[in-house]
Amino acid sequence: MAIDRQKVLETVYASIEMINEDREDKESRLELKEETRLVGRQSKLDSLKFVGLIIDIEQRLADELDIEISLTDEKAMSQARSPFRNVQSLVDYICSLEV
Amino acid sequence: METGEEVMIITGTRKGIGKYLAEYYISKGYTVFGCSRGEPTIKLDAYEHFCLDVADEPAVAKMVRSIYKKRKRIDVLINNAGAASMNHVLLTPLSSVEAMFRTNVYGTFLFSREVAKCMANNKHGRIVNLVTIAIPLKLEGESVYVASKSAVERFTQVLAKELASFNITCNSVGPTPVSTDLIRSVPEEKIQKILDSLMIKRLGTFEDISNVIDFFIAKSSAYITGQTIYLGGG
Numbered sequence: 001m002a003i004d005r006q007k008v009l010e011t012v013y014a015s016i017e018m019i020n021e022d023r024e025d026k027e028s029r030l031e032l033k034e035e036t037r038l039v040g041r042q043s044k045l046d047s048l049k050f051v052g053l054i055i056d057i058e059q060r061l062a063d064e065l066d067i068e069i070s071l072t073d074e075k076a077m078s079q080a081r082s083p084f085r086n087v088q089s090l091v092d093y094i095c096s097l098e099v
Numbered sequence: 100m101e102t103g104e105e106v107m108i109i110t111g112t113r114k115g116i117g118k119y120l121a122e123y124y125i126s127k128g129y130t131v132f133g134c135s136r137g138e139p140t141i142k143l144d145a146y147e148h149f150c151l152d153v154a155d156e157p158a159v160a161k162m163v164r165s166i167y168k169k170r171k172r173i174d175v176l177i178n179n180a181g182a183a184s185m186n187h188v189l190l191t192p193l194s195s196v197e198a199m200f201r202t203n204v205y206g207t208f209l210f211s212r213e214v215a216k217c218m219a220n221n222k223h224g225r226i227v228n229l230v231t232i233a234i235p236l237k238l239e240g241e242s243v244y245v246a247s248k249s250a251v252e253r254f255t256q257v258l259a260k261e262l263a264s265f266n267i268t269c270n271s272v273g274p275t276p277v278s279t280d281l282i283r284s285v286p287e288e289k290i291q292k293i294l295d296s297l298m299i300k301r302l303g304t305f306e307d308i309s310n311v312i313d314f315f316i317a318k319s320s321a322y323i324t325g326q327t328i329y330l331g332g333g
Contacts, residue, residue, distance in 0.1 A: 070160055
């Protein structure tokens, strides 16, 4: 089944918005754009928030798009090579998975 | 007594300890979702069964997600499914090692990972893993079983650290031999030798095990995590 990239992107943005809702300080919010960093020093997420984001994305993909996947990867927490390093790489990674 | 809203997942519920725990917690008011490779043996309204191998990643994820989708909560996970095989290390085939690690370690890992995602969403959960008295007793003839259950015990302790901020507790209970299929093939004198090495020299009962699990999953045990309780004073 081919995955609709735009829908996946919107799902990821919805999860980011959920994280942003808890952040009153505008500076600490994540921008809704593909270049936004998710892991590493330039990310505004600590490791716990990052895990929470990934869990929320998985749930939304299952509930809203009927895509049942586990977002796991050996390089998950690597800054340079992680498929989760920014929104774009995460969306591409999700679309590359066999469903 | 629970309200019927509380959801519990128990692996390996077709017989032995798992079957007892499922029936016991249903009697306490839980809705229990169980699994095994074989057909279910429990027929109660508050019970639903999934036929799967606990080391089958897609099947485990599908089971957990379908439960969470339907009930919007998973309060307790008991990783009970276990495989044991007694043998001298020099006579143990690799296939036995693989089979034991698949059920005991991979199964516990997969259920813990998938269920913890749901629990993290609800910022609440209790995970209890079944290990064995054979770990502290370092029983000869059970090297691979002990190795796999030691892996589960240490995994549980690190899991407890990683999940603490989500308000999820993770603990282990280490039963002594109980009269189940798992020890059916163990010679009587071997069982007696194990019992002799315990402080309390008798076989364990199902109630001994549920008593410890009751403690771990109690609302008042929110400050108890990363612990192992061995029965019988092993």
